[in-house]
Amino acid sequence: MKLSSPVALLVERLQQVHQTAQKHEAKLRNSEAATRAVLIDPILEAMGWDTSNPDMIELEKLYGDTRLDYGLLDPSGKVKVIVEAKSL
Numbered sequence: 001m002k003l004s005s006p007v008a009l010l011v012e013r014l015q016q017v018h019q020t021a022q023k024h025e026a027k028l029r030n031s032e033a034a035t036r037a038v039l040i041d042p043i044l045e046a047m048g049w050d051t052s053n054p055d056m057i058e059l060e061k062l063y064g065d066t067r068l069d070y071g072l073l074d075p076s077g078k079v080k081v082i083v084e085a086k087s088l
Contacts, residue, residue: 006048013046021088028088036069036085044070044083 004012017039021028028035041051049072050056061071063079070083 010043010046013042017042025088030087032069032085032087035087039088040070040083040085044072 020038024034024038028038044051044057055077056073058071058073058079059069061068061079063071063082068079068082069085070081071079072081072083074080
């Protein structure tokens with residue numbers, strides 16, 4: 001049985017995302033949405049963030065005068081990490 005640490009799993013995911021970015025570079029250069037779906041979401045998920053759970057992540061959240069691409073929330077629902085997305 002192969003046991004993997006969380007760090008090893010993250011490194012593996014980063015390698016997969018890197019390969020995907022190279023393969024689809026032209027498409028990712030033209031689309032922030034594609035970059036988010038193909039690159040950012042898989043990395044967040046590998047770090048334990050459930051990108052489909054609004055208790056963990058708010059997308060396109062208005063925070064003061066700024067619209068956040070991702071607001072990563074603590075258990076009380078406060079934004080603790082901000083992630084800004086751009087096309088590749």
